[in-house]
Amino acid sequence: MLKKHYFLILAGLLVAPASQAENLAIPGHTVNGETQVMPRRGINMDAVIEEFGQPDERFGPVGDPPITEWVYGGFRVYFEHELVLHSINLNTLVFPQQ
Numbered sequence: 679m680l681k682k683h684y685f686l687i688l689a690g691l692l693v694a695p696a697s698q699a700e701n702l703a704i705p706g707h708t709v710n711g712e713t714q715v716m717p718r719r720g721i722n723m724d725a726v727i728e729e730f731g732q733p734d735e736r737f738g739p740v741g742d743p744p745i746t747e748w749v750y751g752g753f754r755v756y757f758e759h760e761l762v763l764h765s766i767n768l769n770t771l772v773f774p775q776q
C-alpha cells in the first residue's frame with residue numbers, strides 16, 4: 679500500500695513541470711492564428727498549378743539536381759526536378775536585424 683502512495687507522488691512530481699510550459703516568443707514574429715495553405719512535399723508542378731494557379735515569378739532551374747523556385751503571394755515553392763521539395767511561408771519568416 680505504501681508503495682502505491684510513493685508511486686503516485688513520484689508520478690505527480692514528474693507531470694507537474696509539464697503543466698507549467700510557456701509559449702516561446704520570437705522577436706519580430708507575430709502569430710495571427712491563421713494557417714497558410716501551401717503545396718505539400720512530393721506533388722508535381724502540374725498539381726501545384728492546378729491547385730494554386732500560375733506563380734507570380736519563376737526562377738531556375740539551377741544546379742544538379744535542378745532546383746526551381748516559384749513565387750506566390752505569401753509563399754515560395756522549391757522543386758527538385760518536377761516535384762515539390764519545400765514550401766516556405768514568407769509571412770512567418772524571421773529575418774535577422776541588420
